Amino acid sequence: MNDAANWWKGGVIYQIYPRSFMDSNNDGIGDLPGITEKLDYVAELGVDAIWISPFFTSPMRDFGYDIADYRNIEPMFGRLQDFEVLLRKAHGLGLKVIIDQVLSHSSDRHPWFQESRQSRTNARADWYVWADPKADGTPPNNWLSIFGGSAWSWDSRRRQYYLHNFLDSQPDLNFHNPAVRRAQLDNMEFWLQLGVDGFRLDVVNFYFHSRGLQDNPPFPEGATRTLSVARDNPYAYQRHVFDINQPENIAFLCELRALLERYPGSTSVGEISADDAPAVMARYTAGGDKLHMAYTFDLLSDTNDADYVRRVVRQLEDQIGDGWACWALGNHDVKRFPSRWGKHEDAQAYVPVALAMLLSLRGSVSLYQGEELGLPEAEVPYERIRDPYGLTFWPAYKGRDGCRTPMVWESSGGGFSAVEPWLPIDRQQLALAVDRQERDLDSTLQVVRRLLRWRKRQPALIGGDIALLEDTGDMLCWLRRCPAQQLLVALNMTGDTLRAPLPVKIENLLEGHGFNGRIERQQIVLEPYQALFAELAAD
Incomplete structure (x- = not known):
């Protein structure tokens, strides 16, 4: 079995989406005290760690992935003291705590951006990616936002465009500036000193852009796409050669790993979305001096036949060498896997064997809240859609709200909140609520618990x-x-x-x-x- 410092290697990480896990103050939104209240349930599953999606100060245009203060808590989730209570309880239960870090971009409400946009000469003028327009006033190149349209927005104060790979309210930080890199590492150290055990790094291959701002080439006809965006999104029409995956990223990941090495037992898992994801994962985890793990999207696809799974595993194993993967079947950004992979299967029987497959791969594992219950994708009517991604691409793509609806604790009403929650609870999920499955020894929850506990005793599955x-x-x-x-x-x-x-x-x-x-x-x-x-x- 692994030593204490390498607990993450082969470990199981349970992802918590805080808005939707448990509402402790009955405002319809999940919060940190709600997570603390349910940590005994999480520990009983037999997982090794929790990963909490962003809970930092944010205007919530992208539900926390647009951070306005990297060192403080968004009031709807609680206070810094609430996080400290959560941390102590988790550690007391033997659970490690991993938190999201969204380093590549901030909210446009962040004081750094507010200062940067004021002029071309202020102290933080070069902290974000600014560029002059072409002679005809159009954006500097053809780069696109994942959320639709150009990746450039005009700012009348500086009379320049700024880069945003996501919403126009999520400006990209300029990682070519060493002051930016130092500031973000300092922000991470703040949480390490508080006692967190590691970080899930959002879009870790997006930190740097090409200084030359060259146009991306079109995606070759018939080539295999692994980038995790919908095919009807124009972003998928380009090969992303110059806007992401830049070689300078490697040196920064070494700086980041050096920071983590000063806190023994801490870990990092990077989210990688790329056309050649296995190759990027290999580069980013090789050598023991960069990321500990890379989070793969390959099993977040709609394809699940045996040939596909073998091909995904083979491609990764052929390239990753001494690197390490973190496998997942779902997260807060994709349709729940019982509705993707298991849509034509016996749902109750399918979920455990799909998770057994996941838990027997070489690597670590991330489980998304509700997967242990076998929750299907929730149906969210258009008038209740909150996800800006879904609002842009509706109806061909309904966005991410269907996997973000509240956790169902009780079969009568859901048990998430005493008031109407921020997203509706799909009634089809109530029959799968925790209280009902607790009483049934053959339920998906009970089967998954037994499987997780059994796996802990199999050294070949953990590190072989x-x-x-x-x-x-x-x-x-x-x-x-x-x-x-x-x-x-x-x-x-x-x-x-x-x-x-x-x-x-x-x-x-x-x-x-x-x-x-x-x-x-x-x-x-x-x-x-x-x-x-x-x-x-x-x-």
Whole structure:
């Protein structure tokens, strides 16, 4: 098993979206005291850490990913003292605490930007990315915002454009300026000194832009897209060569890692959205001097067949070397996986085996709140949509609100708040509420709890290497090996019974994980939505 400093390697991180986890003061919005109230539930799942999405001071144009003060708490979530209480309770329960850091851009309400936009000569004039217009007054290049339209907005004070990869209220910081890099590292150290155990780094490959501001080329016809944006978004029409993924980012990640090394046991996981995500993940996690982990989007797709999963794992393993992945099936930005991958499956049976697949990959794992309940995507009517991304691209893309609706604690009313919540609770989710699943030993919640606790006792699943077994059709098979244990993993994520030749000699079938795969006449036999875990025979 891992030593204390490397708790993150193979660990399971539970993502909490604070607006939607638990409302303690009945204003319809989740808050820090609400998270603290439910930490016993989280600890009982058997996870190692929580990741809390942004709770910093913000005008909430992008629901916290537009920060106006990196060292203070947005009042709707509570006070700094509330976070300190949360931190102490989490640590008392054995949970590490990871917080989001949105370093690449700030809110336009941040004092840094308010000063920067006043003139071209003030002390922070170069803290954001400013550029003159072309001779005809148009933006300096063809770069696009993920949220629609040009990535440049005009500012009449400076008579220049400023860069924003997201909303025009989220101006990009200029990481070519060493003062900006120092300021953001200082902001991170503030939270490390408070006692946090690490950071989830939002859009970690977006920090630097090309100084030359060259136009991005078009995306080649027929090329494979891995960038995590909808195909009907013009952003996907470009290959993002000059606006993101710049080589200067590597040196900054080394500075960031040096800071974390001064706080033993702290960790970092970077969100990477790129056309060549496995290659970027490898560069950003290699060598032990940059990111600890990289967060992959490849399993956040709509495709879930065995060939696709094998291809994703193979591509990453071929490139990542001594780097480390953090795998996920969902988060606050994508449709919930039971409605993506499991939409044509038996929902109750599908969720555990999909999570078993996730938990048996080489890497760490991120679970999004509600996945342990098997929550499907909520239906949010247009008049209740809050996500600016969804409002722009409706109806082809309905945005991210459907995965952000409140956690369902009670089957009667939801138990999230005593008042109407900021997003509506979908009634189809009430039957999956925590209180109902607590009473059912065969519920998805109870199965996932048993699976997580069982995994903690399997060193090969936590830190072993992985070898894919090919030619197994719809059955997923791989070997996980470490000095203490060698395992065969076989998974059936379909509604059909699957058989495959037993590829190795096994010592015994493991139990306690909740699945009933078996061996018959040197064949692996998996009923629908079942799995098999077996220890290999000694050579």
